Structure formats: C-alpha cells, structure tokens
Amino acid sequence: MMNSETATVKKVAFEKDDVGNFSFPESHKFDAGYGLTKDTVDYISKVKDEPAWVNEFRHKALKTFESKPMPTNWATRDLENIDFDAIRYYLSDGAQPKRSWDEVPPEVLETFDRLGVPEQERAFLAGVEAQYDSEAAYSNVKEALADEGVIFVTCAEGLKEHEEIFRPWFGKVIPTGDNKFSALNSAVMSGGSFIYIPPGVKVKHPLQAYFRINSENFGQFERTLIIADEGSEVMYMEGCTAPKFETATLHSAVVELVAMKGAKIQYVTVQNWSSNVFNLVTKRGLAHEDAEIRWIDCNIGSRLTMKYPGVVMKGDRARGEVISIALANDGQHQDTGAKMIHAANNTTSNVISKSISVGEGRSTYRGQVHIPKHLKGCKNNTECDALLISTNSRTDTYPAISVKGNQHVTQHEASVSQVSEEMLFYMQQRGLSETQAMSLAVNGFINDLVEEFPMEYSVELKRLIDLEMEGSVG
C-alpha cells in the first residue's frame, strides 16, 4: 500500500510540475553574477538607471538584511539551507517592458504562450504584466482603463515616472526592517507592478501579473505597490511557475497595498512554484476608513513557503480578510497564515484557512490578531481547518491573539481531521473509484473557499487538486 502510494504521489507531483517544467537557454544582457555585495546593489541601480534615493534605500536595506538573523527561533531550520552566495540576484535583457506581444523575444513569448497568459488576457483580463526572471517582458493595460487614469506599470516605471504618487507609500506599509526577507527584497528588488486606481474608478476585470523564473540559481525579488484611491475597486491576480532545477531557487517578494477611504482591493495568488523554490514573501495592506482588503491565497507549489498576508486596519470600519488554501505534498512545507492588526474602532477581520497535507507533506498555519488599547467594537473571526490524507502527513497551527479591553469580540477555532472511512465507503458504494471519492471529499473540504477565486482560476485549482489527489489514498 505504502509503496504504490508513494509512487503515485511522485508521478502526480511530476505531472503537476510539468505544466511549467520547461526552460530556454539563458541569454542575458545584464547579469549581476553570484552572491550579494554592495557592488551587486550598485550594479542593479546602474542597469535600471535609478535616482539616488533608490540606491541609498537599497544600501540601507542591505545593511539591515546582513544584520538580521535568520528567524529560526520560530521558523523551520530548512531556512539554513539557503546559500545566499550561490544565488544570482539580477538577470535581464533590459529593463524596458514591451507593450505588445509581437515585440517580446520569441522564447519568452513561447514561455508565456505555453502558460496561457496572452490567451487569458484576450479572454478576461483588463491588464497584464509578465515578468521573466528579473524584469517584466511585457506590460499592458486596456486602453479604456488607461483613459480613466488607471496606472499599471512596472515598479521601476512607477518610481521614476509617478514619483509623486509612488514615493509617499513606498516602503510605508512594509518597512525595510520588517523582517530579514523584506530587507533582502528592498536591497535587490526588481520587477513587480505599480498600480494606481483613481478615485471612484471600479475596474471590472482583473489585472494580472505572471511571474516566471527561467534561470537556474536565480533569485526573483519583485516589488509590488497597489494604491486604490477613494471609493475605487480593483482585483489583482498573480500566478507563478518555474522549471524544476536541481538546485534551490529563491523567490522573495514584497507586496504593499494601500486602500484609501472606501476603496476595495482583492489580491488573488495561485502559487505553483516547482518544488525546489524557497518562497519567502511579505504581503501587507493598509486599509483606511471603510476600506476593504482581501487576500485570496492558494499555495500548491514550492519547497518551503512562508507567507502571512496581513491587513492593518487604520481607519474606522475598515475590513480585512484572508482566504487561504494550502496543499502540501511530499517534500513540501506550506507555512502560511494571516496577520490582522486592528488600529481603529469598529474594524473587522476574518481569516479562513484550509490546508491539506498529502504523503509526507507538512502544512502550518501561523496567525496573529492584534487589538490594542482604547479601541472599541473590533471583531475578529479565525477558522483554520486541516485535512490529513496519509499516515505520515503533518499539520501545525500556531495562532497568537492579543486583545486589550472589553469592547471587542474575537474567536478562533481550529480543527484537524481526515477523510472518514465511512464517507469514502459510501461514495464507493455508489460506483466511484477510491481516488474519485478522495478527490470529491477533498474538493468538498475546500469548495466554499475555491468559490472565492475568479472562475477561470477556480476551475484550474480544482484540476490541480484532482491531480495531486490521484492515488494518494493511504
């Protein structure tokens, strides 16, 4: 039983990776070489022709990165396996993204074609940015939106051409020193998006970014800042893949969201990195009065993911939400969670996390809810449910809830369970195979969360999960 199970899980893992498991020969005009020093930082600044304040910002961040210890006092020791000297921090063909797919180099175009990005853009997206290693190869937004004043450009263009909007918020939601990896990102950031939605504009179709790693021993450090001005609405989606190299790859992004009064931002992630990627990401949003920020997050790939999207509710009646699905298979550790910081009266937050551990996979929920002194009417609801599929699967839950004062309500609930024998038996009685029954049960477990994803994504999600479940009944 065990042997056939392991074999099938491996086969499935292979098939799953196969979606993005291809690469093209490297041909980089700009290459910062291996390792990280002051020269690396200066090289990146020079290639990108950055203003002095950005270069200064990078150098300060590098110092912070070097001075901070690895957070292994609470996090997994697997972090110690990252060799910062064996990583390449900047690889690109030039910093200027193309506005038309026709101008994109053929192998890059083929990459994104195989991943279905241009097709999806035609079908249902309002704008797309496609990043290939360090820089965006393509970036475009529908004309009608540009006419309304929507800005969707790379982060580099944002800081140069829209400094007056960009700079006041850049690094304000997530300061450089927030953690070791936010400092690393601040030192070597490249790529990512800058989005500005003018007051009252409601972007009907989602904007999408696609992140692709093509080169071995490469670290991707994109930086994203989204500002939704008063009363505006936007949905942003990101996807990512990498080929499966022999060596470990690092992805360490920083994403900052700012929702002004009454604005609404939804940020959707489907993370399907290959299982050699360390995915260490810092994501946080700042919600002003009556604003709403939702993180909708799905983690299927990577070797180790550490990601705790957060919302700082700074204005009265602001709302924060994290919807999270994690699937950990053999050799994977999905360490995900949420951070809800209540900083104004009558703010509400909701966290719903569901994880599935298959084979020897390990999933972890880590959460923080903070309600400081002298506030009233704050509410938090946290639910985390874990499903264990095989005998060797593992799950952990580590929430921390701090409440001051008696004007609030918080509740936290977590449960761990397995798919019951009775349920599987019942379904098999009705003619389903064991695998189909297991897939159905798992899809049922996360169904209400999958519905939160845009339709095109939820179909893809279900398919990926079916693939992961194939034959993994233990």
Place this chain on the structure above:
Amino acid sequence: MSVTFVSPALEKFEELDWPVRTDENWRFGSWKEANLSGLETVGTGTSGDLPEPLKGFDRLVFANRDLVSGSSDGAELVEGSFGPTSRLGSSKHAALHAAKSKHTLHIRSGTDLSLELIYFVSGEGLFLPGVVIEAEAGANIRVVKRFISIDDSAAVVVTATDVRTAENSKITCLVTQELNRNSKLIRFSDSTLEASSNAKLAVVHTGAKWVREETYSTVSGSDAKSEILSVTLPDTGQEYDQRTFQHHGARNTFSDLLFKNTLFGKATTIFSGLIFVDEGAHGTDAYQTCRNLMMTDECEAHSMPGLEINADDVKCSHGSTSSRVSDEEIFYLMARGITAKDARSLVAQGFSIEAIERLEDEQLETLAVEVVARKFAIVE
C-alpha cells in the same frame, strides 16, 4: 586547603541563562520578572489561621519549608528535589528547584487516599516546594494543595508537581493559589498517564503579582484520559502567564484542556498551549479551549493555542475566544430585579464555575467556588 563540592544540579543551574526577550517560549511574557538572580531561600516560617478542614481528608500543614503539623500514611518527606524538567521555557527555574529544594513530599497509594496540603508562605525570598503524586494500579487519589500568604512580604514560590497514574488509577488534584500581591509564583505541573488511567488537574489563581505556570501532560497509555482545568481571576497589577503542552504518545488517548480567565482592572493573561500528537498515535482525541472574559476596557489577553499533528487518524481541535459579558444576559437578569453590577458578577462567576464543575468532586468544587467568590468580593 579547602575543597568546594558542587552538585551536578547546581552546576546545571549555573550553566543555564535566565529567559531573554527573543525566547519564543516567552513571547508576550514578562521575561524580566523571571530573573531571580541574587535571591536566597526563605528561612523557617510561621503558621497562619487554618481553614476549615475538608471532611475525610488527611491534612499536612507546612510553614515555608517545614512540615509543622499532620501526617498521612500515604505521604512521606524525602530529602532533596525530585528534579523537575522544564520543556516550556523555564529550564533555569527547574534547575534551580533541582539544586536547592530541601525536600519532596512523596504521595503514593494503591487504594483510596484524600490529602490536603496547606502551604503557609511568609518572609521574603525563595520557597521551593515539590510534590510527587503516584497512583498505583486501581488507586483513587484526591489532593488539595493551597498556597496561602500570611504576611505581605515578597515571596517567590517555585513549585513543582509530578503526577503519575498507573493502569486503571485516578488522580484528582486541585491547587489554589492565594498568595499576597507582592509575591511571584513559578509552577511546574507535569503528569504522565498509563493505560486506562485518568488525571484531573485543576488550578485556581487569585493571588500573586506574577504567575508563570508550565503544564506538561503526557498521555502514554491507551484509553488514558488527561483533563487540565484552570480558573484565574487577575486584577490590576497581576499577570498570569500559562503555558501548556498536551503530549499524545500512544494510540487511543484522550486529553481535554479548559482554561477560563476573568480579567479585571488592568490585568494581563497569556495563554500558550500546544497539542502534540506523535507519529503513530492514531485514535487521538484532543481538545483545548481558552476563554477570556474581559471585565474592563484596560485588561489584556494574549492567546496562542497551537497544534502539532503527526498522525492522520485523529480528532483535534482548539478554540480561543475573548469577549465581555453580553448585554442580553445583563438585560435578562436586570429584568428580574437584579442590579447591573450583581448581574455582571453573577454571569462572570458562572463563567468560572463551568470549568470548576468538570472536577466532578463536590468537596473540591465547593472549595474552588469559595476561593473564586472571595476574589469577586474584593474586585467588584
């Protein structure tokens, strides 16, 4: 020529460091309070007014480290500490106990035994009592342990209890902590349960300015059941920091933890709990609940309920809530002629009693309710 002999326990104590801010086991905790360097152990103490004896219980009375009255067939004083181990952050304090505690009270029985221990604490300095409770197969042991200050001195009590249940035995233990507001308490409560045994370990904290409590329960025999209960009522100037670990090391084991904190004034509570299920410990049933009742706008509660599960055929859950007495409940009672103040007190006392009732032992429940009521009389 002089030769100084250093015991291995003392050596270990000197080797270890006091807790520091970055210590994950001390998250949200007052690690500075835990630094006891320079403190000397207390000398002989005096006895206080004895509470009404519990019917059918043997009673032993201690004044600081000395046994001043009473005896029991099931208990004897043994020289030195039994050597508690700490796995939840206070290993320096455990080593301190191992190195410097004068004697251990060893309670052992193969039949029924009811025992009441009164610890009168007086004077400034360290007091390091230790108790081992061992239930042999088929035994039923009940222990009440009370810490009572008889003056206002700043005492520091570092106390350790080790509970061991053999097959088919049962231990019910209630600890009440009624120290003065200048004192500190660091308490280790360990338990190991063999097959088909049952341990109910309850604690009520109303006194002391700072409490750190580390409860480690190992359920190592199948069909064993570990219940851990706590009721605390901190007020301004009091901080209770409780860390728990429910360790499931065998198939078909059961554990249930219920902590109820009622916070007054500017009180602070910290709860950190972990359910840990070993690989292969299938059929585990484990629950963990921490509820904070916030009575004022200035109190503060931190909860870290955790799970680490390494087996798939398990039922585990935890829940944690923080809220105040609901307006509907107050309204309901007021409509029946009870003042708002009394209504709040009534609901809050009911909240504590819910945990006490789990003791399922009338005498112990009555005592616990009395201790809770005494605190309510002061705070409200």
